[in-house]
Amino acid sequence: MPKDFDHIVIGAGISGLGAAHFSTRRGLKTLILEASERIGGCINSQRFEALGGYWTEGGGHTCFNSYGNMLSILDDLGLTAQVQPKVKVGYSLWKDGKRRKVTSQLHFFEAARSIPRIFKAPKVGRSVRDYYGEVLGQRNYQDLLQHAFQAVICQPADDYPAEALFRRKPRRKDVIKAFTFAEGISTIPAAIAAQEGLEVRTGQQVAEIQRQDAAFSVRLQDGSALTAGALTLAVPPDVATQLMPAGFEAARDAISGIGMAEIETLVLAFDKSALTLPPMAGLIAVEDAFYSAVSRDFLPDARYRGFAFHFKPNALAPEAQVERACAILGTSPDRVAAQAHVANRLPALRSGHGERVAKLDTALAGTRLGVTGNWFFGVSMEDALTRSRSESDRVFGQ
Template structure:
């Protein structure tokens, strides 16, 4: 019996859509299944009364995103579609915002670091291959373990806040991956955003593809040379299935993965995230104010940071309006994840008022699987997973290479397409 489709892609985030688009270009019959009602995954954007609210990822850098920029060129993005944010990132310390976190300016001013801590920062490793983080001189050290070798400020006002920006608990996550990622993406003052929302690349790709939204897949079974998917009451057969979802979701869906794949899927744990967006009747913040205020655990119990969305680009909000988004830190997220929206909004906005006058209606967004933690256990299991054989079920996502930002998703989406073409015998490379 012939399969229903050549390739079934599970997940309409940027990884799944990148893979689907590459495969569709070669003439294969490709269908994408998305459990949510809209595309974008963790790069989704909600649009409410003229406000564009990024529910997940926030920015893109000119550095460290080569595959993403190549994709954007092929999607006909122009410079104006991905404008520079222009405003800096600040670190909150002792009741004041210290500008320049993660930038050249911060190297001079300290961005909240004491002079002694700045000297210790110069001792942090600078050469980490993000393609092979397991080979780093840092080994399997966590962020907390690395910080313990230095002045306390290096933990409290640099490494912990940087980990918190990834929604990580620094006691569990790899120092090598964190430092490698920071080096790769470069100066935060050069970061950019998508003018109309972070889902723009996904929306453009989805318009060219066969995407079925609101259709969760409940099981995927490798079946010799092909695979079967259970979609609602239906069973779909495909020559190839690509699981382009977070690792815990892929582990729950794939009924019979090979041992090396199962080991990495189990080790590749994710953190959760809660973001609360508050539309404002006026644009809070003065010119030169940071678009992101990082609130480290040493100063703040509940929040990881506050974003001034209207400073990312004025098209994100109605004329003359503003919007801020507060992000709950990794330690506090688990207790709030199942709480009702009104309770989350009340607690988060109360905490945010310490930094900015907010009030009124709030929009709560949750991601149960927000970002891969990149734990030492995942680093140990990564080489075996990387060497997996071609099979009827494969994977894409930022976790596949432990590169926890959208570049990792795009890269592995293209890689999954190439592996699929190799397995199916297509003479046309992705």
């Protein structure tokens, strides 16, 4: 039976776009199906057309020169020369209704006493609280690190696996350490999707997948179906569990029950005259309704400033979020030039995650079903692409 495509990828976040990029470069006829009307998933440079296209990141905001797989894609697409350096501005803490220096919550003596343990403290299999409490001290963990880490992963950090938080990767010396693009990180998804030989269909929610002999059949919510010789799931773990086709029960069992953190992101843009706040990278919240706020001050604009506040789920109603964010920024809701509410989701990994992934990989071995996402090595864009690359090599050969 002729198939519609060589490879169908489900999900057009960076994991799925990476998976599709790698197979397109192998000369395979590749299709991405994306449920929402927008590609990029957690990468979302929120553009405000009414403000002349001014944008602020509603999700992922920084790439680093240690992102080797990302940089290889940028090289393929001729984008590496277009990266923009980020202006160095610092994060502050937001504690008890005031902006404070990050170091105000650091206990120097405790840190100095604990840090030598970093050389022998085991990281694998331990929670963030256990590991960082040991290597930087319990008080440092309680007063500073737990808030900084939850600001990064936008969820409580205590029980998150320590090895999934930061991973050392080699740096590429010919590229700026931390970078973005003139139009934001969404430049990357847009360029991957626009390349020749790769088709992307948005507004296509996949409802079911079946394995039929040597092919996969994908049924969409409108009832139509498409076939491919290979298929990659690049969706969050709860969706991957639900879409896992019959015949892959061991794979489904391995990943069922992986939690997801819901994040209510509020993106605000202001005319510069509305704010007196000095330029800053963002805020790390200590016991508040939001985890963190990230500003656009790393790439200053002549007229506007922008901020994304990442709120805890169900903590505040949308209007109350705007009021709270404005109060923190020292301004009022009537000075907001443009706003957007964005739903972000990130995996809530727990200890034992490595064993789940090992079971999944055993169940997938020898099949033409790939599973990728930001829930394998860690949550960064590069972690996601590392998995997409290794799944591409497994399914299609090195």
